[in-house]
Amino acid sequence: GAGVSQSPSNKVTEKGKDVELRCDPISGHTALYWYRQSLGQGLEFLIYFQGNSAPDKSGLPSDRFSAERTGGSVSTLTIQRTQQEDSAVYLCASSLGAGPSTDTQYFGPGTRLTVL
């Protein structure tokens, strides 16, 4: 079946512009995660959606970052007033649920963001 998809695959923007990154999770998956992977770094957790619960935003690095998930499916990560340090690969993952038998995360291919 279809995996997690993300768009665009690459985004180049100018400093100060806003960008929107999209994630389509696997159908039926209730949990959705956003991560950031900077050059030579591990994965940094950004935000987590689980069903209809309030999202866990504890990983968002600043108030320029926000995310929403509409209808429990598609999610959009928005970065306002982009800075050069925002340049990274943004990864989205989804899992069937949050329990020990359903928490396996499946990752999308990522969006490579370059801020000039």
Next chain:
Amino acid sequence: AQSVTQLDSHVSVSEGTPVLLRCNYSSSYSPSLFWYVQHPNKGLQLLLKYTSAATLVKGINGFEAEFKKSETSFHLTKPSAHMSDAAEYFCVVSAMDTGRRALTFGSGTRLQVQP
């Protein structure tokens, strides 16, 4: 709170020799443990997952990992390396923490396979 330590940032082996990628973790709760692989310019792919059913977990591409609670380790092994195994490997801990699923990634181990 939980943490993951991948003990080697780089590992280099010859093709056909064994692979050992080391991972230690700490978690206040009964965790799920994962290994993911990331090939250059590719997404993360799940190699294997440990819950609590068996301490020796077999994954894809001949990889396996053994959960050792007394050593808080979850090392990844493969008997014979192949050139296509060259990639970055991440050890991951997942546990419920104050009502939410917390996922912590290790910093990664880059595996080089020499011909």
